[in-house]
Amino acid sequence: MSAPVFITRVVLRNYKSIGYCDVHLHALTYLVGANGSGKSNFLDALHLVRDALAGSLDNALNERGGLTEVRRRSSGHPTHFGIRLEFELMDGKRGHYAFNIGALASRGYEVQTEECVISGVSKGPFYKIERGELVASSEIPFPAVTADRLALVAVSGMKVFRPIFDALTSMGFYNLNPKLMRELQKPQAGRLLKPVGENIASVIGHLERVGPEMMETIQEYLQTVVPTVQGVERKRIGPMETLEFRQDMAGAKHPWHFFAQNMSDGTLRALGILTALFQGNSDYAPSLVGIEEPETALHPAASAALRDALARASEHTQVIVTSHSPDLLDDLDLSENALLSVDFEGGETRIARLDEASRKSMYNHLFSAGELLRLNQLAPDADILDDQALNPTDLFGKALP
Ligand SMILES: Nc1ncnc2c1ncn2[C@@H]1O[C@H](COP(=O)(O)OP(=O)(O)O)[C@@H](O)[C@H]1O
Numbered sequence: 001m002s003a004p005v006f007i008t009r010v011v012l013r014n015y016k017s018i019g020y021c022d023v024h025l026h027a028l029t030y031l032v033g034a035n036g037s038g039k040s041n042f043l044d045a046l047h048l049v050r051d052a053l054a055g056s057l058d059n060a061l062n063e064r065g066g067l068t069e070v071r072r073r074s075s076g077h078p079t080h081f082g083i084r085l086e087f088e089l090m091d092g093k094r095g096h097y098a099f100n101i102g103a104l105a106s107r108g109y110e111v112q113t114e115e116c117v118i119s120g121v122s123k124g125p126f127y128k129i130e131r132g133e134l135v136a137s138s139e140i141p142f143p144a145v146t147a148d149r150l151a152l153v154a155v156s157g158m159k160v161f162r163p164i165f166d167a168l169t170s171m172g173f174y175n176l177n178p179k180l181m182r183e184l185q186k187p188q189a190g191r192l193l194k195p196v197g198e199n200i201a202s203v204i205g206h207l208e209r210v211g212p213e214m215m216e217t218i219q220e221y222l223q224t225v226v227p228t229v230q231g232v233e234r235k236r237i238g239p240m241e242t243l244e245f246r247q248d249m250a251g252a253k254h255p256w257h258f259f260a261q262n263m264s265d266g267t268l269r270a271l272g273i274l275t276a277l278f279q280g281n282s283d284y285a286p287s288l289v290g291i292e293e294p295e296t297a298l299h300p301a302a303s304a305a306l307r308d309a310l311a312r313a314s315e316h317t318q319v320i321v322t323s324h325s326p327d328l329l330d331d332l333d334l335s336e337n338a339l340l341s342v343d344f345e346g347g348e349t350r351i352a353r354l355d356e357a358s359r360k361s362m363y364n365h366l367f368s369a370g371e372l373l374r375l376n377q378l379a380p381d382a383d384i385l386d387d388q389a390l391n392p393t394d395l396f397g398k399a400l401p
């Protein structure tokens with residue numbers, strides 16, 4: 001089986017620091033760039049789609065400070081932002097989902113256009129909505145729509161749109177927070193790990209029951225990344241729960257037990273990342289996992305194991321990673337196609353694959369991406385960016401080449 005790629009292409013307009021971006025994603029994609037270059041903003045655009053569909057558009061915008069914080073601030077004063085995701089579903093059907101959202105004079109916002117097309121514009125299923133009015137659809141009758149919501153939520157009750165709704169809402173985005181992972185957690189269903197790891201005890205407990213082989217993979221990698229840790233399990237404490245780690249202690253015959261409370265940031269973050277990567281099980285599997293700076297708080301020696309875990313996970317779930325760590329990228333076998341370069345120039349974020357010279361030297365195994373990053377040689381391809389500036393892709397309309 002070839003590695004699954006759910007989101008094949010992302011086009012963004014005026015999303016936070018990103019004026020325009022049009023990139024292809026692979027089974028495993030590293031977004032590489034300096035601090036503040038806009039890596040998180042790219043992931044956040046996908047995260048917003050998930051949040052807006054799983055909850056509501058209003059909430060997703062509010063959590064981010066409202067439309068004024070989400071749309072790009074610049075001298076050109078764009079009043080709207082737009083997102084187009086091209087995808088391939090499990091059954092092999094391809095399509096795109098796109099919308100743009102603009103400010104209204106009377107404060108507030110509206111969905112200006114929303115379009116979902118599966119297997120071709122005229123073939124369908126598809127729909128297109130403009131400012132709360134249905135313009136075209138393969139499906140009749142069509143549920144009522146309004147301009148302040150994404151219609152995909154309303155049509156998710158229809159069999160034909162359910163798969164894309166389910167896939168978009170089962171994307172997971174992670175920026176793990178050891179402080180919250182340490183606290184006692186309320187028992188929950190634990191099907192999908194939450195963004196900062198606030199329900200990790202439940203997710204581990206769930207995997208112990210329904211995905212023991214995944215739990216084994218997690219434990220194996222955890223031990224490679226943090227050699228003193230022998231294992232981890234969910235522990236109930238009264239009405240709450242936490243994680244309990246088994247750890248080797250010098251001179252002790254049996255491993256000692258420690259609650260999450262007493263574990264290091266690095267260990268907790270590593271467990272969080274591994275859980276995010278390997279949480280898929282017979283019950284439930286994420287369609288895409290986005291991970292922020294997995295190397296944070298880890299010893300550089302752990303990089304190889306981490307890289308290996310990312311590659312292994314991407315055999316069954318699409319993975320996107322943000323990083324500015326040369327250590328994580330220090331691998332001559334890393335494909336030049338797995339990298340997207342993010343930089344910040346002229347007040348905006350630009351994202352593209354690496355320039356030709358860097359791609360060649362990686363392809364020929366002359367330099368690893370990590371070495372190129374140290375040499376400051378991981379620039380986005382300027383020709384592609386120039387070309388895109390002249391011929392920007394429409395968010396809506398036919399499938400792109
Ligand atoms: N609405 C916006 N308009 C323009 N720039 C923004 C907006 N929101 C955030 N930014 C800019 O994005 C940058 C941070 O990007 P971020 O994705 O967090 O960087 P990274 O993850 O690469 O460290 C900051 O410099 C911030 O000023």
Ligand SMILES: [Mg+2]
Binds near residue numbers: 322
């Ligand atoms: Mg960031």
